[in-house]
Amino acid sequence: KAGVTQTPRYLIKTRGQQVTLSCSPISGHRSVSWYQQTPGQGLQFLFEYFSETQRNKGNFPGRFSGRQFSNSRSEMNVSTLELGDSALYLCASSSADRDTQYFGPGTRLTVL
Amino acid sequence: GDSVTQMEGPVTLSEEAFLTINCTYTATGYPSLFWYVQYPGEGLQLLLKATKADDKGSNKGFEATYRKETTSFHLEKGSVQVSDSAVYFCALRGPIQGAQKLVFGQGTRLTINP
Numbered sequence: 001k002a003g004v005t006q007t008p009r010y011l012i013k014t015r016g017q018q019v020t021l022s023c024s025p026i027s028g029h030r031s032v033s034w035y036q037q038t039p040g041q042g043l044q045f046l047f048e049y050f051s052e053t054q055r056n057k058g059n060f061p062g063r064f065s066g067r068q069f070s071n072s073r074s075e076m077n078v079s080t081l082e083l084g085d086s087a088l089y090l091c092a093s094s095s096a097d098r099d100t101q102y103f104g105p106g107t108r109l110t111v112l
Numbered sequence: 113g114d115s116v117t118q119m120e121g122p123v124t125l126s127e128e129a130f131l132t133i134n135c136t137y138t139a140t141g142y143p144s145l146f147w148y149v150q151y152p153g154e155g156l157q158l159l160l161k162a163t164k165a166d167d168k169g170s171n172k173g174f175e176a177t178y179r180k181e182t183t184s185f186h187l188e189k190g191s192v193q194v195s196d197s198a199v200y201f202c203a204l205r206g207p208i209q210g211a212q213k214l215v216f217g218q219g220t221r222l223t224i225n226p
Contacts, residue, residue, distance in 0.1 A: 043216040
């Protein structure tokens with residue numbers, strides 16, 4: 001089975017722009033979670049989608065949003081980018097409730 | 113809220129040395145516990161897990177035992193290799209049904225010298 005894939009792998013944006021990141025889960029997985037990784041804050045949970053519904057949300061401003069499609073692929077969007085949004089954004093998928101999460105390679109976002 | 117505290121790094125060892133990375137947690141109920149590893153430029157890989165008290169997770173020579181009484185999940189390996197150099201994250205997932213959120217420790221960078 002192919003693993004979790006994330007596109008693009010690298011992205012450079014300027015302040016004020018918006019960005020959309022994509023995540024394709026492992027085939028058959030219905031839950032997709034997103035995490036932000038920074039040197040200062042470590043790994044922080046953004047949100048989780050299950051069967052196209054947002055089930056959990058972390059403590060991030062409303063500029064961070066996401067969605068999930070019927071094929072379980074997920075996107076996250078960050079509007080009005082700030083320098084502090086520079087991070088590695090990781091996506092994880094799992095097959096069922098309470099199952100192990102498998103992570104993708106991440107998208108490295110740099111905001112200039 | 114739930115939290116995970118890991119041993120501060122970085123940790124530098126010689127090949128074949130014994131490894132311990134400490135991890136303690138704070139959580140309500142009975143969380144599931146995980147160790148993930150991150151190699152340079154990559155995402156997280158699940159190393160091992162334990163879902164209930166006294167469970168021992170093991171993989172690739174690494175072990176960790178879920179200790180409810182000390183709220184700990186320390187990672188150990190008897191003889192490390194250069195290829196074990198990576199960042200290691202301890203994490204928990206709360207016991208609430210429908211909650212896939214992982215709470216991570218700050219990570220411990222491990223370097224193994226030949």
